[in-house]
Amino acid sequence: MKELMRSLGKKAREAARFLATAPTEAKNKALGESARLMREEADALLEANKKDMDALSPDTSKAMRDRLLLTPERIEAIAKGLEDVAALPDPVGRVLASWERPNGLKISRVAVPLGVIGVIYESRPNVTADAGALCFKSGNAVILRGGSDSFRSSAKITEIMHGGLRAAGLPETCIQSVPTTDRAAVGEMLKLDEYIDVIVPRGGKSLIQRITEESRIPLFKHLNGICHTYVHSAANPEKAKRIVLNAKMRRTGTCNSTETLLIDEDAVSSILPGILNALFAAGCEIRGDERICASDGRVIPAVEEDWDTEYLDSVLSVKTVKNLDEAVAHIAAHGSHHTESIITEDKSAAERFLNEVDSAVVMHNASTQFCDGGEFGMGAEIGIATGRLHARGPIGLEQLTIFKYQVRGDGQIRP
Amino acid sequence: MKELMRSLGKKAREAARFLATAPTEAKNKALGESARLMREEADALLEANKKDMDALSPDTSKAMRDRLLLTPERIEAIAKGLEDVAALPDPVGRVLASWERPNGLKISRVAVPLGVIGVIYESRPNVTADAGALCFKSGNAVILRGGSDSFRSSAKITEIMHGGLRAAGLPETCIQSVPTTDRAAVGEMLKLDEYIDVIVPRGGKSLIQRITEESRIPLFKHLNGICHTYVHSAANPEKAKRIVLNAKMRRTGTCNSTETLLIDEDAVSSILPGILNALFAAGCEIRGDERICASDGRVIPAVEEDWDTEYLDSVLSVKTVKNLDEAVAHIAAHGSHHTESIITEDKSAAERFLNEVDSAVVMHNASTQFCDGGEFGMGAEIGIATGRLHARGPIGLEQLTIFKYQVRGDGQIRP
Numbered sequence: 001m002k003e004l005m006r007s008l009g010k011k012a013r014e015a016a017r018f019l020a021t022a023p024t025e026a027k028n029k030a031l032g033e034s035a036r037l038m039r040e041e042a043d044a045l046l047e048a049n050k051k052d053m054d055a056l057s058p059d060t061s062k063a064m065r066d067r068l069l070l071t072p073e074r075i076e077a078i079a080k081g082l083e084d085v086a087a088l089p090d091p092v093g094r095v096l097a098s099w100e101r102p103n104g105l106k107i108s109r110v111a112v113p114l115g116v117i118g119v120i121y122e123s124r125p126n127v128t129a130d131a132g133a134l135c136f137k138s139g140n141a142v143i144l145r146g147g148s149d150s151f152r153s154s155a156k157i158t159e160i161m162h163g164g165l166r167a168a169g170l171p172e173t174c175i176q177s178v179p180t181t182d183r184a185a186v187g188e189m190l191k192l193d194e195y196i197d198v199i200v201p202r203g204g205k206s207l208i209q210r211i212t213e214e215s216r217i218p219l220f221k222h223l224n225g226i227c228h229t230y231v232h233s234a235a236n237p238e239k240a241k242r243i244v245l246n247a248k249m250r251r252t253g254t255c256n257s258t259e260t261l262l263i264d265e266d267a268v269s270s271i272l273p274g275i276l277n278a279l280f281a282a283g284c285e286i287r288g289d290e291r292i293c294a295s296d297g298r299v300i301p302a303v304e305e306d307w308d309t310e311y312l313d314s315v316l317s318v319k320t321v322k323n324l325d326e327a328v329a330h331i332a333a334h335g336s337h338h339t340e341s342i343i344t345e346d347k348s349a350a351e352r353f354l355n356e357v358d359s360a361v362v363m364h365n366a367s368t369q370f371c372d373g374g375e376f377g378m379g380a381e382i383g384i385a386t387g388r389l390h391a392r393g394p395i396g397l398e399q400l401t402i403f404k405y406q407v408r409g410d411g412q413i414r415p
Numbered sequence: 416m417k418e419l420m421r422s423l424g425k426k427a428r429e430a431a432r433f434l435a436t437a438p439t440e441a442k443n444k445a446l447g448e449s450a451r452l453m454r455e456e457a458d459a460l461l462e463a464n465k466k467d468m469d470a471l472s473p474d475t476s477k478a479m480r481d482r483l484l485l486t487p488e489r490i491e492a493i494a495k496g497l498e499d500v501a502a503l504p505d506p507v508g509r510v511l512a513s514w515e516r517p518n519g520l521k522i523s524r525v526a527v528p529l530g531v532i533g534v535i536y537e538s539r540p541n542v543t544a545d546a547g548a549l550c551f552k553s554g555n556a557v558i559l560r561g562g563s564d565s566f567r568s569s570a571k572i573t574e575i576m577h578g579g580l581r582a583a584g585l586p587e588t589c590i591q592s593v594p595t596t597d598r599a600a601v602g603e604m605l606k607l608d609e610y611i612d613v614i615v616p617r618g619g620k621s622l623i624q625r626i627t628e629e630s631r632i633p634l635f636k637h638l639n640g641i642c643h644t645y646v647h648s649a650a651n652p653e654k655a656k657r658i659v660l661n662a663k664m665r666r667t668g669t670c671n672s673t674e675t676l677l678i679d680e681d682a683v684s685s686i687l688p689g690i691l692n693a694l695f696a697a698g699c700e701i702r703g704d705e706r707i708c709a710s711d712g713r714v715i716p717a718v719e720e721d722w723d724t725e726y727l728d729s730v731l732s733v734k735t736v737k738n739l740d741e742a743v744a745h746i747a748a749h750g751s752h753h754t755e756s757i758i759t760e761d762k763s764a765a766e767r768f769l770n771e772v773d774s775a776v777v778m779h780n781a782s783t784q785f786c787d788g789g790e791f792g793m794g795a796e797i798g799i800a801t802g803r804l805h806a807r808g809p810i811g812l813e814q815l816t817i818f819k820y821q822v823r824g825d826g827q828i829r830p
Contacts, residue, residue, distance in 0.1 A: 017747060021770055101792055105781060112773070115803050197803045218633055218804050239826040246828035332432060354821045355436055358527070366520060366824030375829065376820070377516055388530050388612045389633050390805040393820050405791070405808050406769045409781030411654040413661035414790065 001180075005188035008143055008176055009195025012116045015173040016141035020113050024090040026168045027137055031086035034164030038079040038129070041160055045075055048156040049125065052149060060149075067123045068150050078129045078157070081380070085133040088379040091397040092139040106408040111401040113139030115197035118189055119382070120145045120211060122203035125153035131200070132161060132175045134382050138400035141174050143196065145189060147203075148181035155179070190215040200382055200395070220395050222386035224310045224336035225255030227368040230327045230353065232344035233264035237271045239365060240343045245278045246367040247341065253312045255384060256339050256371040260307060261318045262327045268295055268320060279316060288318040307334045324349055328356045335359060337386045339371040360385065360392035416595075420603035423558055423591055424610025427531045430588040431556035435528050439505040441583045442552055446501035449579030453494040453544070456575055460490055463571040464540065467564060475564075482538045483565050493544045493572070496795070497579075500548040503794040506812040507554040521823040526816040528554030530612040533604055534797070535560045535626060537618035540568035546615070547576060547590045549797050553815035556589050558611065560604060562618075563596035570594070605630040615797055615810070635810055637801035639725045639751035640670030642783040645742045645768065647759035648679035652686045654780060655758045660693045661782040662756065668727045670799060671754050671786040675722060676733045677742045683710055683735055694731060703733040722749045739764055743771045750774060752801045754786040775800065775807035 019027075038045070049070040056065065091111055098108040117140045119131045128144055135142035146154040158177040165172050178185050190199065193216045200220045201211045208223055229247050231240045247258035263272055268291060276286060276296050286292070287302035299318070306317040307330070321327045331340055341363035342353040350364040361371045371393065373381025378396030385391050391399035434442075453460070464485040471480065506526055513523040532555045534546045543559055550557035561569040573592040580587050593600050605614065608631045615635045616626045623638055644662050646655045662673035678687055683706060691701060691711050701707070702717035714733070721732040722745070736742045746755055756778035757768040765779040776786045786808065788796025793811030800806050806814035 017773065020773060099792060101790070105785060105790075107791060236826070242828055243826065250829055350823075354823075358432065358435060359819065361820045361822060363822040364824060366822055366827045367829050369829040370520060370822065370824075370827065372829075375516070375520075376522060377514060388817050390817075392817060402803055402805075402807060404774065405776045407776060407778040407781055407785065408765075408769075409779060409785075411651070411657065411780050412785065413657055413782045414665055414784040 001182060001184045002188050004180070005178075005185060005192060006195070008178065009116070009192040011173040012141040012143050012176060013195045015171050016113065016116050018171060019136070019141055019174050020092070020139050022139065022170060026170055027090065027139075028086040030164045030168035030170055031082045031133055031137065032164070033167040034129075034133075034161045035079040035082040035086075037160045037163045038075060038082065038157075042072060042075045045153065045156050045160070046070060046072070048152040052152045056149060064123060064149075068125065068153075070125060070153060074126065078126050081126070081130055082133050085137050085380060088137065088397055090137065091401045096403055103412050104410065105412055108406045109403045110406055111398070112404050114400055114402050116141045116143065116195055117400065118143045118145070118192075118196045118199040118217065120186060120189070120199060120201050120203070120207070122147040122207060123149055125150040125157060127202060128154040128157040128177065129161065130380065131202075131382050132158070134380055134397060135400060136174055138397045140400055141176075143176050143178065143189065145178040145186060151181050186211075187214060190217060193217045202383055218389070220383060220385045220387070220391070222255065222336070222338060222384050224386075225257070225338040225384070226260065226308065226310050226334065226336040227256060227258045227338050227371075228260045228262055228331050228335060228340045229258045229368060230262040230321075230331075230340065230342045231264065231267055231271055231275070232324065232342055232346060232349050233266040234346035234349060235267065235271055235343040236345050237274055240271050241274045241278050243341070243343055243365065243367050244275050245282060247369055248279065248316050249282045249284060249314065250367070250369050252314050254369065256369050257312070258341075258368045259310055259317065260334070261316055262321050262330060263318065265291065265320050265322060268292065283314055285315045286318055287315065289320055291320040292318045310336075324352060328353065331357055331359070338384065339363065339368045341366055341368050416597060416599045416603050419595070420593075420600060420607060421610070423593065424531070424607040426588040427556040427558050427591060428610045430586050431528065431531050433586060434551070434556055434589050435507070435554050437554065437585060441585055442505070442554075443501040445579045445583035445585055446497045446548055446552065447579070448582040449544075449548075449576045450494040450497040450501075452575045452578045453490060453497065453572075456571075457487060457490045460568065460571050460575070461485060461487070463567040467567045471564060479538060479564075483540065483568075485540060485568060489541065493541050496541070496545055497548050500552050500795060503552065503812055505552070506816045511818055518827050519825065520827055523821045524818045525821055526813070527819050529815055529817050531556045531558065531610055532815065533558045533560070533607075533611045533614040533632065535601060535604070535614060535616050535618070535622070537562040537622060538564050540565040540572060542617060543569040543572040543592065544576065545795065546617070546797050547573070549795055549812060550815060551589055553812045555815055556591075558591050558593065558604065560593040560601060566596050601626075602629060605632060608632050617798055633804070635798060635800045635802070635806070637670065637751070637753060637799050639801075640672070640753040640799070641675065641723065641725050641749065641751040642671060642673045642753050642786075643675045643677055643746050643750060643755045644673045644783060645677040645736075645746075645755065645757045646679065646682055646686055646690070647739065647757055647761060647764050648681035649761035649764060650682065650686055650758040651760050652689055655686050656689045656693050658756070658758055658780065658782050659690050660697060662784055663694065663731050664697045664699060664729065665782070665784050667729050669784065670725075671784050672727070673756075673783045674725055674732065675749070676731055677736050677745060678733065680706065680735050680737060683707070698729055700730045701733055702730065704735055706735040707733045725751075739767060743768065746772055746774070753799065754778065754783045756781055756783050
């Protein structure tokens with residue numbers, strides 16, 4: 001296993017060196033051809049997916065089956081996704097800054113690919129195409145390790161993309177899938193710090209925790225999305241109701257959904273009732289502190305643990321705070337540095353919140369569910385990062401690059 | 416020890432939260448006051464340094480003693496350094512990009528501090544002030560762990576800077592020195608991933624290797640500076656001679672000094688003799704491949720290991736290459752991704768080199784010794800990074816920041 005993974009890593013490193021200077025047209029051609037082949041070979045892909053589905057244990061949940069299933073519509077979406085990435089601007093080669101020194105040296109900071117990216121993900125087979133395309137377009141070689149349940153589907157998608165790479169005259173090793181379902185492969189992959197520059201883990205908390213503990217390679221990861229919406233005393237009640245309802249209930253299973261509502265004590269009797277009525281009507285369970293419970297008989301008492309829980313469900317914890325300072329302090333103590341929003345008509349309170357809250361994304365009068373690469377205009381994202389190095393928030397094409405300095409002289413020597 | 420280090424980490428995290436939004440004026444005042452106090456308390460600092468010097472074992476090398484020694488002039492340089500950092504622009508709060516979405520959301524990417532930085536360094540006591548000031552000015556709390564040989568000097572410098580912080584109304588915990596020489600402190604420090612966001616190791620290879628192996632915290636590091644200068648067949652002989660001489664001999668002990676000279680075979684008989692004469696005249700030892708040895712009797716035969724050696728001394732390895740491709744391939748195989756320079760009058764060859772060589776800094780017709788934060792116009796640097804994440808090359812104030820997104824809406828919800 002060790003040798004297999006090292007060989008994958010070595011090939012990826014070689015491909016990365018080649019891909020770093022590949023012309024945009026060649027990369028786009030590979031993506032376009034991959035899309036065409038995805039449609040052309042849709043039947044073969046459906047067949048591979050059927051084998052995956054047939055091999056599932058009988059007690060596989062319906063939700064899990066749905067995540068694994070490919071349909072003609074979903075394959076069309078995959079092909080369209082590849083075309084969308086081809087249409088995005090190439091992030092490589094951008095001149096990020098340039099200046100001239102008094103001695104005449106011209107210095108430019110230029111975007112270059114990160115190198116080799118490892119993506120470790122769970123069930124959905126479309127991640128193979130999505131993540132593969134984003135890493136590839138940003139000039140990175142990628143090693144994909146999907147869940148064993150979608151092994152055949154992912155392998156077929158990779159095979160199709162190899163056809164696209166060949167058509168563009170690029171090495172197939174730009175996009176590699178780990179060719180085994182053996183779980184030991186992940187452990188070996190996490191040791192390849194010589195060949196892999198960054199690992200993107202996508203999946204549940206236990207997967208990410210395991211990778212965090214084992215990896216010798218830096219990660220773009222987020223463990224939790226404990227997002228807060230803070231309704232300030234100067235909030236517009238109607239906006240507050242609409243935004244909180246959307247932030248919690250538009251989708252409950254995504255990391256950008258609000259898990260805790262903070263509300264100024266001045267607003268508990270005035271603004272909160274409208275919000276709670278809307279949430280109850282939408283089928284949300286509310287767990288509140290004493291004050292909130294006293295204000296509405298339908299609220300369940302929250303326990304200490306609730307303030308640190310990512311429900312990913314139709315449940316919201318609600319806490320009274322004295323003022324902005326207390327809201328900021330609560331978020332510092334219990335947040336996960338993902339996304340927080342303040343609802344207020346008081347601009348100076350909003351600016352204080354935007355400056356003082358230390359999260360990847362801070363918002364004013366908007367739903368936390370806007371934290372998303374597509375909604376930010378990045379086109380697509382490979383994940384959301386809640387760490388502090390390199391990039392925070394949605395990881396799009398630009399965030400999959402780094403820079404180097406090009407220095408142009410005409411014979412300068414250093415005194 | 417564990418409790419001591421965790422307590423330092425916790426205090427640093429709290430200070431970082433405060434410091435992240437501290438006004439530029441307060442930070443500059445703290446630095447200015449620290450400079451003033453450094454001069455005022457110069458005698459006490461010299462006395463602390465004398466105790467360090469007196470405690471050295473008798474077999475301490477002269478070079479090491481010189482690194483540890485403080486003099487009135489060196490203290491003045493430290494004070495001046497603090498004033499220089501105060502005069503640099505504040506990197507926090509810069510709007511790095513901003514755009515508006517079709518739904519009216521205004522998105523800004525704004526520079527914020529990294530958080531808490533740990534600096535682990537060896538002998539020179541001035542690093543305490545230099546590194547402390549850079550981390551502090553960029554809004555980061557810092558934990559400094561200096562070498563035990565300069566323990567008293569570093570502690571006194573930190574104490575003086577605490578005076579500066581107090582004068583500006585900022586918590587002393589913004590800049591902390593580890594209050595013990597116990598080596599176990601480093602091990603505990605490297606486990607504080609909850610409290611420290613990045614570690615900057617400064618010192619010899621063995622220190623950096625140990626930290627790389629043990630650390631659970633990401634590093635800004637470089638292990639080796641195996642820098643190459645490549646003399647292309649279209650080089651101007653005079654420029655080539657001046658640049659190579661400077662790149663190798665200006666200082667031989669710095670990471671940006673050239674360790675290997677690559678030369679096109681076409682240039683061995685025409686351009687190389689002038690370069691070698693200048694190097695020999697300056698006292699440099701030359702280790703060359705067969706071709707180079709044949710061209711000049713003074714050259715010692717190089718062994719395979721030479722191509723991977725950072726001499727940090729008056730020694731240069733010289734290798735013949737067929738052309739640009741072979742030069743780029745040699746650098747890919749043996750370089751350390753630090754700094755490489757091509758000497759040529761052929762602009763298209765230069766551009767290919769600048770694009771294809773994957774190093775933090777690539778140069779055309781300039782000495783590799785220009786790779787330096789000051790020479791780049793960054794004012795000061797805390798080190799040179801040869802990794803691929805977050806920043807490459809000189810780490811100045813800007814590179815000690817990351818960003819967050821501020822999103823301003825007026826009631827938007829996500830469809």
